[in-house]
Amino acid sequence: MxxxxxxxxxxxxxxxxxxxxxxxxxxxxxxxxxxxxxxxxxxxxxxxxxxxxxxxxxxxxxxxxxxxxxxxxxxxxxxxxxxxxxxxxxxxxxxxxxxxxxxxxxxxxxxxxxxxxxNNRMDLTAAEGIADLIAAETEAQRRQALRQADGALARLLEGWAARLMRLLAHQEAAIEFADDDLPSDLGDRARAGAAALKAEIATHLADGGQGERLREGVVVAILGAPNAGKSSLLNTLAGREAAIVSARAGTTRDVVEVRLVLAGVPVTLADTAGLRDAGDEIEQEGIRRARRRAGEADLVLAVFAANEAPDAATLEWAARGAVVVANKVDLALAPAGIAGVAPLAVSALTGEGLQALRERLEAEARRLAGAGDAAMLTRPRHRAALTEAAAWLAEAEAAPLPELVSEALRAALRALGRVTGRVGVEDVLDIVFGEFCIGK
Ligand SMILES: Nc1nc2c(ncn2[C@@H]2O[C@H](COP(=O)(O)OP(=O)(O)OP(=O)(O)O)[C@@H](O)[C@H]2O)c(=O)[nH]1
Ligand SMILES: [Mg+2]
Structure with a gap:
């Protein structure tokens, strides 16, 4: 500066x-x-x-x-x-x-x-949108960044700020000019308005983190018993021989990652060591890494071989919302249901079911990261400030004294203003004087 x-x-x-x-x-x-x-x-x-x-x-x-x-x-x-x-x-x-x-x-x-x-040519979120647009590698990322650079998030936030400003103005007027000819329920209206705004902000906070995920990319971990065909599936999905495949159980040790674009969303697909108790210390370290990667992933593909009973890990991850894949259906029929859900029956060898698997992954990517066509929160700082604003609004709603309502509304407004970089509570008096013509 x-x-x-x-x-x-x-x-x-x-x-x-x-x-x-x-x-x-x-x-x-x-x-x-x-x-x-x-x-x-x-x-x-x-x-x-x-x-x-x-x-x-x-x-x-x-x-x-x-x-x-x-x-x-x-x-x-x-x-x-x-x-x-x-x-x-x-x-x-x-x-x-x-x-x-x-x-x-x-x-x-x-x-x-x-x-x-x-110079007020753009707010902070638009500036972030431009940075994201320059970094965008996929279609959905580009769409989301362009929308933000174009001011979609700023408009949403400024709309909330304007509403909040009016609530604050009403509240202040009720306090300052209690004797004048003002509507007597101004304070109640401010509280009700705070509650409505809080609910609206809450729906945006409950977006499942789609905007942030689209910026960062989605991580999918492939997990399952040794020899189930995890590496084979990774290779077919990637379209290249990224991981070593062999008939020996315990082939994969390190986590092998490939980058894909699914439904316009950047996806990191991670192949991991087959889970079992046996094996040397290197394999055991690989298995630890596999579990850690799965724990951090946005989505787990739990893979088992259709010609064997599903292993304990597959059952466990199925219960935790994993996409369950029965591979090698060229050798045997997949079981009808695991944790109440029919597994995706595929064969990495013959290609059977792979199109359905790809479509399912695309649908999951869309569910996790969106398509980039709404005004989304795209950074943790947006989320943190909005969480704070919502907390202050809750405080305003519950505050026992008009002065405390007022103070909480001001704090909420400042929290909102931090996201766009336009913190301002000075305009309140303009509204008070403009709307009520106090003192003419
Ligand atoms: N018949 C048949 N064989 C398959 C299929 N998919 C993989 N295989 C074979 O199964 C064996 C194990 O495949 P991998 O992809 O290495 O299995 P993995 O799950 O990565 O095994 P680990 O890395 O040891 O955990 C190899 O011999 C593959 O050729 C399939 O759909 N059908
Ligand atoms: Mg493998």
């Missing part, structure tokens, strides 16, 4: 060689830099082809498309510019050098977006 008078620049496109490299600038010195390096200011928001020259020597450094975005209608809200250079490392280096000579400095990570936030 202390350096906001600086003019900053950075390579905005990826590193390495490319047809085009985009260098972006922001800050009060942008216009000056353009005049000196590009021979003048181009028309605002229109691409113009310019020769870029080194200050001093006047040597031509590149022929580039130059864009000029005067404040405040720019990404950062400051004067901004873009130089679309030829994408060679020497071009980028020479132009960067020229910009530095003219007094611009390299930007710090995230500094453009930070300035956009500080």
């Amino acid at each position: 202390e350096h906001r008078q600086d003019t900053i620049f950075a390579l905005a496109s990826g590193g390495g060689r490319g047809a085009i490299a985009v260098v972006r600038l922001s800050g009060p010195g942008c216009g000056d830099v353009l005049r000196r390096v590009a021979g003048g200011l181009p028309q605002a928001r229109q691409a113009s082809l310019r020769r870029l020259r080194a200050p001093g020597s006047g040597e031509v450094l590149d022929q580039a498309l130059v864009l000029w975005f005067p404040a405040p209608a720019s990404y950062t809200g400051e004067d901004c510019a873009e130089l679309h250079l030829h994408g060679g490392p020497a071009v980028i280096a020479a132009v960067s050098e020229a910009l530095a000579v003219l007094g611009a400095r390299p930007a710090e990570p995230g500094e453009f977006t930070r300035r956009a936030f500080l």
Whole structure:
């Protein structure tokens, strides 16, 4: 914040060689830099082809498309510019050098977006959405990030904040202007409003963590007895021989992970050592790792061989909501039900049932992580602040004195404001005076 008078620049496109490299600038010195390096200011928001020259020597450094975005209608809200250079490392280096000579400095990570936030071009959740959009690797992640960058979460939160602000205004009015001609049930209305808002926030908190999961990816662990065909299933789902398969029980020791995209959701599929009591110390360590991985996973695939009785671990995980898979149905029929649910009958060898297994995994991925098309909480800090806001609303609802209701509503508002980065309770008086015309 202390350096906001600086003019900053950075390579905005990826590193390495490319047809085009985009260098972006922001800050009060942008216009000056353009005049000196590009021979003048181009028309605002229109691409113009310019020769870029080194200050001093006047040597031509590149022929580039130059864009000029005067404040405040720019990404950062400051004067901004873009130089679309030829994408060679020497071009980028020479132009960067020229910009530095003219007094611009390299930007710090995230500094453009930070300035956009500080200049009220976006709230914190939109800034996070942009970071997520740049990091998005799958379709559902992209959708969720774009929605957040577009302000969907901010709008939800600001809607709640506006409601809360009115409740607070009513409550304050009831306290401050008790003798005036105000409706007598203002305090009751504030409490009822707090209860309704609390319930609404609670439904968003009860989203099963979908938004966070979609950002982070879903972890699915494959667990079961030795030789059940776990590694074979991992390989078919991954479409490559990621794990060693053999007829010997106890082949897999380490956890073998592959990354898949299912229903637009990034999924880490983890194959683990077959569970049994026998085996050497290496196998036993593998089994410990298997159990730990399953314990941390979002979903467990409990696999057993259809030609053998389901093992204890399969029965246990079935009871805990695992997806139960009977493999090797080319050798025997799968049992009708385990913990009351028919297992998915598959054969990693013949391919039977694998399409159904894949579809089931896609459905589970969607259930766990959503499709990215609602305004979701995507970070623990959103959840923490909303949990706090809901707690303060509960406090407001139950508070015995008007002043305490008021204080709890203020605290709830501050908690909400932390998520968007716009903490403000000053506007309360505007509402009080605007709505009730107190004192005219
Ligand atoms: N008939 C038949 N054989 C299978 C099938 N799936 C796997 N196998 C065979 O079963 C044996 C064990 O397969 P793996 O995939 O290594 O089994 P695993 O569960 O990973 O075994 P561990 O790593 O030892 O726990 C291998 O010989 C596979 O070829 C199947 O669907 N049908
Ligand atoms: Mg294995």
